[in-house]
Amino acid sequence: MADPSNEKLDTVTGFKTTGHEWDGIAELNQPLPRWWLWIFYACILFSVGYWIVYPAWPLVFSATNGVIGWNSRTAVDEAIAQLQADRGPMVDKLSKTEIAAIKDDPELLDFTRAYGSIAFKENCAPCHGAGGGGAKGYPNLIDDDWLWGGSIDNIAHTIAYGVRNANSDSRYSEMPAFGRDGILTGAQIRDVTQYVRSLSGLPVPHGSDLEAGAKIFADNCASCHGDDARGDQEIGAPNLTDAIWLYGSATPDVVATITNARNSSMPAWSERLDPTTLKALTFYVHNLGGGE
Amino acid sequence: MSAWAKHQILETNAILLMIGALIVISIGGIVEIVPLFYLKNTIETVDGVRPYTPLELAGRNIYVREGCYNCHSQMVRPLRDEVERYGHYSLAAESMYDRPFQWGSKRTGPDLARVGGKYSDTWHLDHLNDPRSVIPASIMPSYRWLAETELDITYLDEDLMVQKALGVPYTDEMIENAKRDAVIQGTLDPVEADDLLARYPNANIRDFTGTVTASGRLTEADALIAYLQSLGTAIDFNLYDDNANIR
Numbered sequence: 352m353a354d355p356s357n358e359k360l361d362t363v364t365g366f367k368t369t370g371h372e373w374d375g376i377a378e379l380n381q382p383l384p385r386w387w388l389w390i391f392y393a394c395i396l397f398s399v400g401y402w403i404v405y406p407a408w409p410l411v412f413s414a415t416n417g418v419i420g421w422n423s424r425t426a427v428d429e430a431i432a433q434l435q436a437d438r439g440p441m442v443d444k445l446s447k448t449e450i451a452a453i454k455d456d457p458e459l460l461d462f463t464r465a466y467g468s469i470a471f472k473e474n475c476a477p478c479h480g481a482g483g484g485g486a487k488g489y490p491n492l493i494d495d496d497w498l499w500g501g502s503i504d505n506i507a508h509t510i511a512y513g514v515r516n517a518n519s520d521s522r523y524s525e526m527p528a529f530g531r532d533g534i535l536t537g538a539q540i541r542d543v544t545q546y547v548r549s550l551s552g553l554p555v556p557h558g559s560d561l562e563a564g565a566k567i568f569a570d571n572c573a574s575c576h577g578d579d580a581r582g583d584q585e586i587g588a589p590n591l592t593d594a595i596w597l598y599g600s601a602t603p604d605v606v607a608t609i610t611n612a613r614n615s616s617m618p619a620w621s622e623r624l625d626p627t628t629l630k631a632l633t634f635y636v637h638n639l640g641g642g643e
Numbered sequence: 644m645s646a647w648a649k650h651q652i653l654e655t656n657a658i659l660l661m662i663g664a665l666i667v668i669s670i671g672g673i674v675e676i677v678p679l680f681y682l683k684n685t686i687e688t689v690d691g692v693r694p695y696t697p698l699e700l701a702g703r704n705i706y707v708r709e710g711c712y713n714c715h716s717q718m719v720r721p722l723r724d725e726v727e728r729y730g731h732y733s734l735a736a737e738s739m740y741d742r743p744f745q746w747g748s749k750r751t752g753p754d755l756a757r758v759g760g761k762y763s764d765t766w767h768l769d770h771l772n773d774p775r776s777v778i779p780a781s782i783m784p785s786y787r788w789l790a791e792t793e794l795d796i797t798y799l800d801e802d803l804m805v806q807k808a809l810g811v812p813y814t815d816e817m818i819e820n821a822k823r824d825a826v827i828q829g830t831l832d833p834v835e836a837d838d839l840l841a842r843y844p845n846a847n848i849r850d851f852t853g854t855v856t857a858s859g860r861l862t863e864a865d866a867l868i869a870y871l872q873s874l875g876t877a878i879d880f881n882l883y884d885d886n887a888n889i890r
Contacts, residue, residue, distance in 0.1 A: 369655065371655075409674065412681075412682070412683055413682055413683060413684055414682055423721045424886060427732060428885065428886075430723035431727070433723075434723055473728060477766065477778060478762065488765060516760075611853075617763060623730060
């Protein structure tokens with residue numbers, strides 16, 4: 352402990368030293384700066400006001416509520432109510448307007464486009480791409496080729512209930528894993544692969560047995576994809592005669608599709624988004640280019 | 644001798660100063676922390692929250708191992724913009740079985756508290772393998788090895804025992820069946836799913852990577868996706884009353 356008797360007056364500054372001394376180096380014992388001290392006291396006073404206004408002190412069973420009754424839960428509810436009030440009549444109008452009638456009202460049209468575009472970026476773009484262009488395994492939404500239908504009603508249903516998920520209203524169909532489950536042999540899969548590729552005019556390797564492929568197709572695939580292979584939107588069976596291939600048109604891709612099946616899924620967005628947002632999304636997707 | 648002069652005794656004696664500081668900090672800590680254990684409005688029991696299934700717990704261990712929390716938080720704060728983007732704000736009860744919690748404070752990537760069910764399993768697998776294949780502007784690293792590495796469930800039952808020792812209510816039955824439950828949930832052996840669902844209501848039971856059925860083995864990606872798909876899905880917010888606990 353410092354010995355007060357060691358305190359010396361520092362002749363240069365006029366302050367006393369603390370009494371500590373290391374090889375002739377001593378520490379000045381200066382008071383705290385006044386400005387600092389006053390801010391310190393002001394903070395203490397402020398905290399007293401804070402205790403009174405906001406929830407603060409824990410008591411036996413609950414805490415003091417503060418005179419303004421602030422609460423984080425009611426605060427966020429109020430902020431969201433304010434947000435809805437700010438968006439105001441347009442959201443209300445959108446919720447009451449049929450999707451087909453939105454385009455007749457230029458102001459509502461602009462609003463719905465913006466509203467749908469924001470919801471699309473947050474919820475849909477991770478799979479379908481920022482512009483709706485899709486990717487391998489994630490359908491393109493800007494062309495006019497639809498798996499489950501491109502009418503407003505069909506798009507609305509697909510967005511609201513999704514595809515192959517746990518929702519009881521979800522779109523559902525399941526292609527068998529023809530190779531994995533032993534329905535077709537490797538040779539049969541190769542034949543039907545080349546037959547299916549030939550349907551959309553893709554060049555097939557010399558010596559492919561397209562007749563055998565056609566027979567295998569008629570026996571195994573036509574029940575869903577149709578005798579003419581043009582698919583069936585009722586059961587999400589894709590059209591195999593066009594140049595659009597969700598999982599790729601190269602021979603290994605098609606073989607993999609037939610061997611293991613794909614059966615990808617999409618969430619049911621009605622479980623996460625409100626009806627007005629779903630409506631804006633439906634309009635937005637329908638308007639991306641391929642809506643029927 | 645004034646009070647200031649007495650304060651000098653503390654200032655000039657390191658041990659005394661340390662003891663004094665410890666006492667002051669303890670008082671602050673006790674006043675701030677202890678009431679959280681008994682005040683009614685800080686303890687909220689909510690229907691639907693259950694301990695993680697063994698497969699989800701294994702996925703959670705991978706989440707922690709890979710340091711996902713360095714970039715992803717798991718807490719939607721009760722603020723307008725967060726609720727707008729991510730959904731209902733997080734409740735304390737939702738992480739009551741997290742040892743340790745994964746709230747985080749750093750959002751280089753988005754919050755994951757409500758990511759369960761938001762994307763398909765295929766998307767998660769593609770995204771873990773190569774984030775830029777689905778999000779072109781993503782700066783997340785690739786975690787390609789997760790789908791290539793077989794999940795090690797050797798110590799899964801012991802993981803549950805550790806969690807139990809820390810206060811998660813795993814029963815002896817759950818611990819005994821831990822490895823089996825992981826295998827069932829990943830559909831490596833999709834029998835006795837009813838038993839699993841009885842122990843862990845609403846658990847997702849499926850082939851998360853789509854490769855388990857063909858390859859006959861669970862990968863780390865299966866566990867991680869099972870965990871991610873469970874996040875934030877425990878509570879039905881159509882039934883939950885925000886204001887019931889305000890008192």
